[in-house]
Amino acid sequence: ETGVTQSPTHLIKTRGQQVTLRCSSQSGHNTVSWYQQALGQGPQFIFQYYREEENGRGNFPPRFSGLQFPNYSSELNVNALELDDSALYLCASSGRGLAGHNEQFFGPGTRLTVL
Amino acid sequence: GDSVTQMEGPVTLSEEAFLTINCTYTATGYPSLFWYVQYPGEGLQLLLKATKADDKGSNKGFEATYRKETTSFHLEKGSVQVSDSAVYFCALSDLGNTGKLIFGQGTTLQVKP
Numbered sequence: 001e002t003g004v005t006q007s008p009t010h011l012i013k014t015r016g017q018q019v020t021l022r023c024s025s026q027s028g029h030n031t032v033s034w035y036q037q038a039l040g041q042g043p044q045f046i047f048q049y050y051r052e053e054e055n056g057r058g059n060f061p062p063r064f065s066g067l068q069f070p071n072y073s074s075e076l077n078v079n080a081l082e083l084d085d086s087a088l089y090l091c092a093s094s095g096r097g098l099a100g101h102n103e104q105f106f107g108p109g110t111r112l113t114v115l
Numbered sequence: 116g117d118s119v120t121q122m123e124g125p126v127t128l129s130e131e132a133f134l135t136i137n138c139t140y141t142a143t144g145y146p147s148l149f150w151y152v153q154y155p156g157e158g159l160q161l162l163l164k165a166t167k168a169d170d171k172g173s174n175k176g177f178e179a180t181y182r183k184e185t186t187s188f189h190l191e192k193g194s195v196q197v198s199d200s201a202v203y204f205c206a207l208s209d210l211g212n213t214g215k216l217i218f219g220q221g222t223t224l225q226v227k228p
Binding site: 006109 | 151157159161164204206208211212213214215216217219220
């Protein structure tokens with residue numbers, strides 16, 4: 001069974017640029033959630049994708065967008081990067097069961113630095 | 116809205132000491148509760164979970180009991196090791212459509228030999 005993988009591991013961008021982060025979900029999982037973890041903080045929910053549709057969104061502006069593909073892998077896109085976007089971006093996959101009780105499996109994260 | 120509060124760190128202990136990391140939560144309904152661990156430079160690993168009141172989650176010598184009456188889910192271990200040094204996050208899963216995780220701010224544990 002393959003776990004959750006993310007790419008790239010590290011990324012350095014400058015303000016105003018755009019970035020795409022990628023996530024492959026764990027085998028058998030059809031739901032992907034993205035989280036942003038600023039330094040010294042707990043992860044914050046960005047959004048979730050289920051069956052290629054956005055299924056819910058946290059308090060993040062529209063310049064954070066995503067996609068989910070038929071194989072359930074996912075992308076996170078961030079436009080017009082700001083310095084505060086520097087963070088560890090975590091992807092988590094889960095199966096679809098009773099809401100609130102699904103275990104989420106996390107990838108190793110992508111460390112984004114915005115200069 | 117729902118929230119999780121953890122004791123502030125860092126927590127510094129000697130090897131074989133007893134560990135408690137406090138976690139309290141605010142939520143409507145009865146969410147599942149989790150402890151995740153994050154080792155330096157890595158993502159989050161699920162340490163243990165509990166899905167209903169009075170459940171005890173346990174793994175690798177760590178335990179936590181879902182206490183509805185005190186809205187708490189404190190993490191304990193009887194004898195810590197240097198390898199337990201990490202950041203520990205308490206979380207609850209939202210009972211809405213997404214089941215998103217709501218995390219505390221994390222508690223850093225440093226275990227000295």
